[in-house]
Amino acid sequence: MDAATQDRPYTLAEMVDPLVRRVLARNPSPFTYTGTQTYIVGTGHDVAVIDPGPDEPEHIAALVDAISDARVVAICCTHTHRDHSPAAAPLAAHTGAPVIGCAPLTLEDDGPRADAAFDSGYRPDRVLAEGERIGGKGWTLTALATPGHTSNHLCFALPESGALFTGDHVMGWSTSVISPPDGDMTAYLDSLAKLYAREQDRVYFPAHGPAVERPRQLVRGMIGHRRSREKQILRQIEAGIGVIAEMVPLMYKGVDERLWPTAGRSVLAHLIDLERRGAVMRSGEQWTTIA
Structure with a gap:
């Protein structure tokens, strides 16, 4: 782990947008960069948690602390790799919130990625289809189906601020891993084209790495790459x-x-x-x- 990674503000909730806070999990790796970024959407009584992350007591405690007395409307997962969804169950048990988002998916083998096996314990209360919405006071999340990195991958749009939570589909620090049999390059490129067509997205908040301030420019470059x-x-x-x-x-x-x-x-x-x-x-x- 390099010095920059060691200095990351793990366990602290950082305001990254007027409606969004970020809590970084302490699970850095060659595939997760500095770790999984969990986002808390909403600053009032109602909030949603996006990509709760790994089932690590320190990270879950940090999320509970950041949520405080707010009501968690939904715990949303972009996909079910183990660095994204395992904390959903314990967080739901603590808050009473439903797990809402991507469909369950488990494979015996999705290629040589030791840190990214699928979360076999993921049990959503509701699976979101393309265009379905959830919300609270002052915010709305809209599901966008973006298969490719995994077949069950979703992004979540926050129209009130022009933010898009991109999970592992688009990241500023690295290209997404596409690993057959579930990873699908055809679907991935189609999903990139889908995001490129969206002119309303001002910023991307990925699960790993910095916010993407010029999203369409990055997506165009990714397609070209x-x-x-x-x-x-x-x-x-x-x-x-x-x-x-x-x-x-x-x-x-x-x-x-x-x-x-x-x-x-x-x-x-x-x-x-x-x-x-x-x-x-x-x-x-x-x-x-x-x-």
Whole structure:
């Protein structure tokens, strides 16, 4: 852990917007940056909690302290990786609030991400569909279906302030991990295009990393980055390098080798997308282009 991470204000509720406070969980990692950011929406009697985070007593105590005497209208989860949703159950038990948000989802294996297995204990009281809303005095949250990082991923829009809570779909510090079989590059790119079309979002609050002050600019760059990566993959195949394990060291030079297995999952996600579009085909581990 570097000095910057050590100095982060864990357990403290920070005001990041007139209607939003943030509490940072002490679970930094190569996939969570400085940790999971839990957001408390609303400053009056009614509040919502977005991405309650890991089931860590210190973090849950900090959330309870920040909530104080307010009524928790909903505990909302963007998706069910273990750094996002496990604190929902104990927080619900303490506050009496319903768990409302993404659908439950568990897989035996979603690729080599030791910190991001699915939360098998997640039990929502209500699953939100596209466009459904919850609210309290002075605020409203609208669910946006954004599959790709996971098939059950939601973002939450706060129209009163122009904020969008993006979970792991869009982050300012890193691109999202897309790991088949549940991670889906086709769906992810479609979801990015969906967010890019939204001109009303002033700022993104991701679950990890800093707020995104120029969201459409970042999303446009992310789409461009994925298209560039796709072209890079096709060039590798055309050069006779059609096995993912051989592509990754060439494509991710300078990246910590411990992250190469995850990078390989992202390459696989691109290849599956290209296969659907009729650009490539596979035979075992070997991929070739289709003329």
